Amino acid sequence: MYLKRILLIIVFIGLLIGGLFSAMVYRTLFISNTVFSNEQAYVFIPSDADFDEVKQRLQPLLKNPSTFETAAQRKRYTENIRGGKYAISRGMNNNDIINALRSGNIPVRISFNNQETPALLAGRIGSQLEADSLALYGAFSDTDFLKAQGWTPDQALLPYIPNSYEFYWNTSATAFRDRMLAEYTKFWTDARLDKARSQGLSQEQVIALASIVHKETAQADERPRVAAVYLNRLKKGMFLQADPTVIYAIKKETGNFDTLIKRVLYRDLEIDSPFNTYKYPGIPPGPIAMPDISAIDAVLNPENHKYLYFVADTENFGYHKFAETLGQHNRNKEQYVRWLDAQKIRR
Template sequence: MIKKIIILLTVLLVLFIGGSTYYIVNSMKAVNPGAIDNDVDFTVNEGEFLYSVLAKLEEKDLLRNPWIYKIYNRTVRELNVKKGFYRLSSASTGLEILSVLEEGKQELLRLTIPEGMRASQIALLLEEKGITSSAAFMAAVNDSELMESLHIPADSAEGYLFPDTYYFQKDFPPQKVLEYMVATYFRNLDSIFPFYVDLSDEKLQEKLILASIIEKEYRVEEEAALIASVFNNRMKIGMPLQSCATVIYVITEEQGKEHPERIFFRDLEIPSAFNTYLNNDLPPAPISNPGITALSAAFNPAQTDYLFFVVKDSMLGTHTFTSNLADHNTARHSYIQGFRSK
């Protein structure tokens, strides 16, 4: 009788151990094995406890039965997850997911800044991507002490935020974001005009302001240097630049209005230091953050006698360049006639 009881207990123990082992192993498998394109964004906060992290992983269907990992943490080895932003997959096992959190290999957020964006627009894009807050970034942009440390000859980083594709961690320090963009600007400037270091701060800033206007004026890359030559020739004889891009800047940035579909004559008379229809000088600061084409044009303009340019084909973005007002008016009239006949 005792022998039968021992055998029965042994069988039950084996079944219990086997069942428990199966349950534990099955619980530690991937929640959704073989899944494709099911990445989940996941954040471990500063000072967050393991148990809280496990609960969040279960909520996001990234692992089953978090209590198993609590036992694992106590009996096998301690799990030390690191703060950060991660992209995890439910096709990974629980231990694979926890291994990622322990290694701290964070997911980087991709940010592409188009040419010609203003700092305020970049700030909104950064906040939208979850990289840093718009307000914090703009505070860094206008931090005069930070500008001095970065060798920027201005009180603002407007114009020095180079348009490119960047990769940042979530909640990245705004000052560091700005430093990366400014470093990229100077690296690209060195590639197109290595002698920029010999320029005075004033001349360097003038070139950047000019590039920021060219950026908003050209559409065909081959014309950027020609547009630069027009502006340079005008400045040499004290002629206003008369750039519509600066008027649009006044309307959108200074007046806070939406981008106009067209500019009226009354807009050309808006009093502002940025309005190059009213002022012979360059604007006091860049109106955009120019890319490599506009920068190259500003530092290496074409050598021409052009003083005017007008749209030739609005679809292609091409212009007609002329050296005198009579030819300019002819080209302008030709465009208007062609536009009306469409």
Template sequence: MHKKALLFITLVALVVVMAGAALVVRNQFYGSAVHEESDLYVSSRCDYAALRDTLARHIGHRWAFDRYASRLELGRSFKPGRYLLRPGMNVIEVARMLKLGEQTPVRITFNNVRTPAQLAGKLGRQFDADSASFAQVLTSDSLARTLGFDSVTLFSMFIPNTYEFYWTASPQEFVTRMKREYDRFWAAGRDEKRDRSGLSRLEVMTLASIVYEETRKVDEMPRIAGVYINRLRRGIPLQADPTVKYAMQDFGLRRILYKHLKYPSPYNTYVNKGLPPSPICMPSIDAIDAVLGYERHDYLFFCARPTFDGYHNFARTLREHNANARAYSAELNRRRIK
């Protein structure tokens, strides 16, 4: 073969190889590196080596990612957070997302909480910050006072619901945001109802927590709230069994006995008149609205039905109530519940 022809063929082959290599390299940088949707959590305690190890399970084209990440100096500038990796993303998009901190919010849910410690535990499992950090903030008197509460009453500020946050939000940022949600909650017509009831926000939340612990039957909540409102207005001790459990911090107690009623605590409404100093749990929105829209009646007592259907028998007189209580107690004995 003529030397010129051979050289031409060689050059053409080289161009083809180089073009192919260029396409391969381009595909490494611009082709799809993410094949299925997944969440990437990058903790504030995570170093770059840990980030790379975690990312390796989510993306392909890792050689190209390392090259581009090096160009961005990502090892010194990546932002912690929760990131949504979407199918079709290339390594450039992933690296830039981590550098710019383009987080995807998380949905944070909390309810059925009895104490600040339990709330801290739930939050510690849903945020980057741990439960100890949340516990410290949730009991901080200085922070509480900036929000119009104290370390005891701050718990009444949290309205159970689902909220969107950045996963890296600090405990203080969480509490500050919850104050805005609290004010928004009351501004939605609830303060007007509260004014008519004569109760403060704290009193509504505290009474609602007792109602919530007494029943999960939403349709019965306003009636139970009405009983407690009647007792408050007549100066009769509330004598609410859930406050005894809270005072004793024994939430598994199934049967309240006479010896329990004398337990010394400001939360025990058998030995103290009026409402406890703060909520005994985080009441549901239904329970809060039940207190604001309490049923007007002349009942002063209620007792769980012996049918154990979750509802209660109501009474106007002590004699009626004692008869209801004996029927319920007899059923407890029959079922050998202690």
């Protein structure tokens, strides 16, 4: 009888301990542990983060950081931390949070356009991905990478077609560059390659010429007309004489790409740079900026006309006046120069 009582007490104690343990496990793993009111919150975990940094980044989102730590240890998350961007939903319990941090790395949508140098592009991308701008610049400018594509440092911007792309936030600098090279290859469809050949241009020349078109006009519907002017000049053996190339040459020589130049002066045309299309014939050795797709397609699908000249239209800002003869162009230009003088735009 006495032994039976002892056994019942032991069983009772065991059940009590088991119940307490189960309650503790349930509380640790399965009770909501979020404190924010939005539907979702996002946390960015660096690739080299340890668990202390994970806790620090999650702490503002959690009701009870200590139960999260206990759960993470039980599920061995502390030994398998992965960098990335993760979504934590309102009402998640620790078990759900840890599962999300293990396998829920979500992509970010990044965009870029009209950067004039690899350094500026690196800064733009570095503000959107984990990779810092120095690592990105090193990847973009890597001479071995460029040589493998048959490109020079002046052509380092070639593979970066402005658009929106999805990347994992913790994508490395070289992985970003290599993905953009793949996107560039994909962009050059057989149809686009055929059109480039019909113009007598290589892919690199198309991008370089498109960058000039892009800088000349922001109006997508005018770009095929501007592109045709330059193609007409090339066919006649004329110099391109594009003001944006002179501006780029000045910026490149000074190293100051923040310079704002609204008016190109005659003395500027003397700058000795292969990018100065007043001084050197043909298409420049590389793009003067990153042309968007509408500018590239404008070079590949130019308007059919005989215009050789154009100048800004002061009666329809954003657009240009076009001319087939130098005489007509000079008359259009006089009107534009008078407007510049009236606005006191000297530089």
